[in-house]
Amino acid sequence: MSAPYASEAGKPPAEASKPPADDPDRPLHSDGTALPAPSPLPPDQEDRAMARKFTFRCAWDEAAGVFFVHDSPVPGLATEAPTMPALLCKLPGMIRDLLGLDDGAYLDIYVERVKR
Numbered sequence: 001m002s003a004p005y006a007s008e009a010g011k012p013p014a015e016a017s018k019p020p021a022d023d024p025d026r027p028l029h030s031d032g033t034a035l036p037a038p039s040p041l042p043p044d045q046e047d048r049a050m051a052r053k054f055t056f057r058c059a060w061d062e063a064a065g066v067f068f069v070h071d072s073p074v075p076g077l078a079t080e081a082p083t084m085p086a087l088l089c090k091l092p093g094m095i096r097d098l099l100g101l102d103d104g105a106y107l108d109i110y111v112e113r114v115k116r
Helices: 043-049 084-099
Strands: 052-061 066-071 107-114
Touching: 052 084, 066 084, 084 107
Parallel strands: 052 107
Antiparallel strands: 052 066
């Protein structure tokens, strides 16, 4: 009787049931089983698929002349800036610092402007 796959000839019956890798160039574990397939997404899109999502509510303080974070899902985050773009630039670094994330961690940041 021949083995189900030519590459399984001579293997004990318990190992003979493991199918070979779909791709002959695909890396294998030491036991001959295929490693998980790489993600079909490019690295930047893979990061985005696994991104942490945050929604902040920001408001304009007329007296101080700054935009500030009015409501934050990140504990301890409080910041302000003279313009909304400047405020948006500050948020990623502060979020990563407060949550202990890697510098390269991808974040999806949404901002809602609210009236104070």
